[in-house]
Amino acid sequence: MAVIEAVATREEIEPMDLEPPLNDVIDPDALDALCRGESMNGFVVFSYCGYTVTVDADGSIEVEEQPFDAATTRQSSPTAVSE
Numbered sequence: 001m002a003v004i005e006a007v008a009t010r011e012e013i014e015p016m017d018l019e020p021p022l023n024d025v026i027d028p029d030a031l032d033a034l035c036r037g038e039s040m041n042g043f044v045v046f047s048y049c050g051y052t053v054t055v056d057a058d059g060s061i062e063v064e065e066q067p068f069d070a071a072t073t074r075q076s077s078p079t080a081v082s083e
Contacts, residue, residue: 003031006063007049018049035059 001015004022008015022028026046034044034057043056054062 002059002061003028003048003053003055006061007051007053010051010063010065011049020049022048031055 004015004018008018011018025048026044031044034042034055041057043054045052045054047053052064052066054064056062
């Protein structure tokens with residue numbers, strides 16, 4: 001829900017008005033599991049509603065204006081990285 005709220009805030013719309021729904025882009029349960037992992041390090045990067053969203057294992061969320069472009073980075077969408 002935190003990803004939806006963060007993107008909706010950037011868009012200045014209600015969270016339920018975002019299209020497409022988050023679960024059409026990435027598995028929200030997998031994101032929750034990443035953040036619940038006690039010994040997890042890493043992050044997931046994916047594109048959502050024209051933004052690059054980075055979710056860190058500590059639960060922090062970064063929403064960047066430019067959409068995620070796998071051609072300009074070593075990662076592919078969605079990406080899970082563990083350190």
